[in-house]
Amino acid sequence: MKTPASGTAAKPSQPASPATTAADAPADTRGAAPSESAAGAGAAFDVDEALRRIEAAVQPFPKAALFELAQEGFDSAFEQLMACIVSIRTRDETTLVAARRLFALARTPAAVAALEVRALDEAIADSTYHEAKAWQMHAIARTVVEEHGGELPCDEAVLLGFRGVGPKCANLVLGIACGQPRIGVDIHVHRITNRWGYVQARTPELSLAVLQRELPRRWWVDINRLLVPFGKHVCTPALPRCSTCPVRDLCARVGVTKHR
Incomplete structure (x- = not known):
């Protein structure tokens, strides 16, 4: 994990994830x-x-869930993004359990994209809006594989371009996984x-x-x-x-x- 300075694949036909909240939607x-x-x-x-x-x-x-997961070694940009999506409208205690269950199955974009959405949904079933999140996460993984060579770049525009990802999750990913001041x-x-x-x-x-x-x-x-x-x-x-x-x-x- 980089230490911060102190200081699209075809989208699924499901409706937009209700997990997107005011704190997670881009705003001007x-x-x-x-x-x-x-x-x-x-x-x-x-x-x-x-x-x-x-x-x-x-x-x-x-610790806050994403920082705890990073300390456990789940510190790539993709892992942090998946965990942040799980965390939306979900308590940290539940986020940690669901994220660890997911990462026991798959930790990379290719591995998540290879899962059935149903399996992904079962892994994060404790989190709020888990079914919508599973479709969202699967679509992101496919996009990373097909458009970014299987590795999520530390790029704000890329992160905000994903359906349901707003400034909060983008900044946490960029700060924790990428070492950017966010x-x-x-x-x-x-x-x-x-x-x-x-x-x-x-x-x-x-x-x-x-x-x-x-x-x-x-x-x-x-x-x-x-x-x-x-x-x-x-x-x-x-x-x-x-x-x-x-x-x-x-x-x-x-x-x-x-x-x-």
Whole structure:
């Protein structure tokens, strides 16, 4: 696995995958409203200090699924893309089980393309929208074999060209597998950075645009690695654990009305 700097085959006849969500669909963030901005980044909120504290705080917690899989050796761009598709609208614990089951059967585009869609569906059956995902993943594998010589390139345009793959998955693949400075904005990164007051944006896509302007590049890949476990165990959607939060003295607690 490359360590990030700190800092079409014929498409199946099935309908577009319902797995595509707002956080996973391409969006044009140009011309964002003035409210989509960094709120005094660096002055009102010390993001370097916050992420350093969170690095220590999340050590006892399970890693985010894609980072865990990469550590286990499933670190190619294709494996990371397959795992990210499995992860959409699916808990990390379930993603890990389903992805490992898939990779026990097939780990390369050629091997996945050679599977029957039914077998692929059975492998990832624990994940949400598994049938649609199986068709989507099979089509991607065939495309990689037929158009890219059997190896998924570390190319944003190629990744975003696949049906159902949006900025979140593309950036996670490029960051984790390809060593490129990319920000994977999922619901945790979106929620927490807005709660801090570091970002003021209505959607994950707009949060991504702000973070690309304001977040130091040394944190681009790691912000997802850190905020996923932090968001699951400390800065939770409801009743966040503000009383024991390592960044409580920095956080504006935007939108928080009740906490633990």
